[in-house]
Amino acid sequence: MLSGIYVEGRSVFHSLDPRAKLLWALLVLAASIAAQFNGLKSLPVFISTLIALSLSGIGAGLAALLIFNASVFLLVTTLVWAGMYAGQGTPLITLGFLRVTDVGLLVASGKFFLIVNPILAFVVFFTTTKPYYISWTLEKAGVPSKLAFSFVIALSLLPGVIRAVRDVTDVQKLRGLSLDKGSIFERLRKHVPVIVPVISRLLSDVWDLSMVLASRCFGVSRRRTYVEEPRWTRRDTIFTLVSMAFYLGVIAWALWL
Amino acid sequence: MGSVAVAVRNLWAKYVGSEDWVLRGVNLEVREGEMLVLMGPSGCGKSTLLKVLAGLLPWVIPGTVEGTVHVAGVDVLKAGYRELAGKVGVVYQNPEVQVVTRSVFEELAMAPENLGLPKEEVRARVESVAKALRLEDYLFKDPQSLSGGEKQLIAIAGVLTMKPKVLLLDEPTSMLDHFGTKLVLDLITQLKREYGLTIIAAEHRVEWAVEVADRVAVMSDGALVLEGTPSEVFSRVEEVQRYGVRPPGVSEVAYSLARMGFNLKIPVRLSEMEEMLGGGR
Numbered sequence: 001m002l003s004g005i006y007v008e009g010r011s012v013f014h015s016l017d018p019r020a021k022l023l024w025a026l027l028v029l030a031a032s033i034a035a036q037f038n039g040l041k042s043l044p045v046f047i048s049t050l051i052a053l054s055l056s057g058i059g060a061g062l063a064a065l066l067i068f069n070a071s072v073f074l075l076v077t078t079l080v081w082a083g084m085y086a087g088q089g090t091p092l093i094t095l096g097f098l099r100v101t102d103v104g105l106l107v108a109s110g111k112f113f114l115i116v117n118p119i120l121a122f123v124v125f126f127t128t129t130k131p132y133y134i135s136w137t138l139e140k141a142g143v144p145s146k147l148a149f150s151f152v153i154a155l156s157l158l159p160g161v162i163r164a165v166r167d168v169t170d171v172q173k174l175r176g177l178s179l180d181k182g183s184i185f186e187r188l189r190k191h192v193p194v195i196v197p198v199i200s201r202l203l204s205d206v207w208d209l210s211m212v213l214a215s216r217c218f219g220v221s222r223r224r225t226y227v228e229e230p231r232w233t234r235r236d237t238i239f240t241l242v243s244m245a246f247y248l249g250v251i252a253w254a255l256w257l
Numbered sequence: 258m259g260s261v262a263v264a265v266r267n268l269w270a271k272y273v274g275s276e277d278w279v280l281r282g283v284n285l286e287v288r289e290g291e292m293l294v295l296m297g298p299s300g301c302g303k304s305t306l307l308k309v310l311a312g313l314l315p316w317v318i319p320g321t322v323e324g325t326v327h328v329a330g331v332d333v334l335k336a337g338y339r340e341l342a343g344k345v346g347v348v349y350q351n352p353e354v355q356v357v358t359r360s361v362f363e364e365l366a367m368a369p370e371n372l373g374l375p376k377e378e379v380r381a382r383v384e385s386v387a388k389a390l391r392l393e394d395y396l397f398k399d400p401q402s403l404s405g406g407e408k409q410l411i412a413i414a415g416v417l418t419m420k421p422k423v424l425l426l427d428e429p430t431s432m433l434d435h436f437g438t439k440l441v442l443d444l445i446t447q448l449k450r451e452y453g454l455t456i457i458a459a460e461h462r463v464e465w466a467v468e469v470a471d472r473v474a475v476m477s478d479g480a481l482v483l484e485g486t487p488s489e490v491f492s493r494v495e496e497v498q499r500y501g502v503r504p505p506g507v508s509e510v511a512y513s514l515a516r517m518g519f520n521l522k523i524p525v526r527l528s529e530m531e532e533m534l535g536g537g538r
Contacts, residue, residue, distance in 0.1 A: 211349065215416070224373060
């Protein structure tokens with residue numbers, strides 16, 4: 001139940017200490033925030049997350065899905081932000097009412113990377129770190145034991161939600177529910193018989209899970225024991241130093257250069 | 258049998274929002290090493306009784322509970338469920354919800370880890386339970402790849418690493434197939450016979466219950482209506498049936514014969530029936 005989005009593997013990222021990976025993901029977030037108004041300066045961060053994605057061994061299918069969704073998002077952000085900055089900078093393209101300027105494009109891509117880079121980085125973190133180690137890492141970072149474990153539980157319920165939606169949709173389709181016909185509002189209305197049973201099922205599962213956890217002494221001790229603890233190696237030190245040099249360099253470039 | 262492990266006096270309980278009492282004046286005593294099987298139709302209060310014994314109602318599940326409940330030396334209604342941590346193990350119906358981690362080892366280690374025990378102690382407990390239940394080959398498997406019955410075994414093993422004094426089983430086989438049911442019932446039998454654990458189980462498999470249980474308690478409409486050894490309870494066939502419990506097949510046959518005029522004692526086990534019929538082999 002608590003498998004989360006972890007994908008079993010033996011990739012470079014799987015072998016890194018979770019603390020090193022978490023620090024890396026936070027550096028990606030910081031660099032993306034710093035470079036959010038200049039897509040050019042955020043581009044190296046994006047490339048680094050793509051490299052991380054390919055080194056995480058999560059499978060081409062999932063990576064392709066993430067990149068495809070990111071491209072759709074890029075189109076939307078470009079339209080929105082380029083439109084907002086249409087009056088500034090040199091016009092590059094004019095499509096009817098929409099004028100894309102160089103400033104608009106830089107801001108749009110910066111905002112795009114602000115959202116996409118951290119998502120990709122945390123996807124790499126969560127897919128290559130066992131939930132057990134995520135909880136351990138959060139505790140090491142000073143998060144109370146109960147909160148750390150609750151976070152892992154919440155995260156781990158995501159695949160269950162997807163499974164429940166799929167199951168209930170299949171059952172309702174067998175009963176004659178047609179979700180792909182009609183106007184948008186009609187389709188939304190037709191999702192009610194899917195959403196209600198899914199929520200009901202999830203509430204029931206969460207309730208049962210809370211009983212199980214209460215019976216297994218969850219939260220009884222202020223500090224939980226972890227029998228298996230990752231070991232920090234030289235490779236983690238090198239990875240952390242390289243990451244810090246690279247992302248702090250990007251932050252400095254974005255803010256002061 | 259040893260001293261009293263579970264003592265319930267005049268227990269009344271209801272959940273928030275329910276008007277009627279779910280448990281009505283239940284009195285119960287279970288001695289150390291004893292196995293009690295709770296029987297009764299759905300909604301009779303078996304699960305609620307187990308929730309009170311585990312300290313979940315009213316401490317985790319909101320509700321009203323009156324009376325006195327002592328489990329493993331803890332006054333549950335005064336001390337709360339945290340005081341029972343490590344002393345009482347609970348196994349529920351649904352194996353899917355109970356197996357929560359990525360490996361069987363993690364699953365078995367979870368409760369002692371939550372108790373904050375030293376690493377060596379946690380490891381020793383996991384290894385000892387795995388050895389006792391012959392689960393060594395499972396230790397590094399992903400529980401999600403196991404069958405329902407195997408998951409339920411892991412769930413039971415997961416509570417045994419707490420070294421509980423009392424084990425509460427809430428219909429642990431109700432969601433399992435025939436093979437899974439056999440796996441789980443054999444394990445419970447082993448726990449009772451080899452380890453002398455105090456066990457209170459809500460279970461419908463009557464033929465199994467009469468073989469393993471020291472005592473059987475029948476519940477109806479929130480009250481404990483019949484209690485005694487399996488022979489004492491199930492020899493009262495008509496009464497047991499009236500409370501919505503199916504007696505063992507041999508008892509039903511013997512009872513029908515008795516009603517037809519045959520003069521015989523009501524057996525509850527197949528072996529007793531064989532003996533009555535003069536052996537067979």
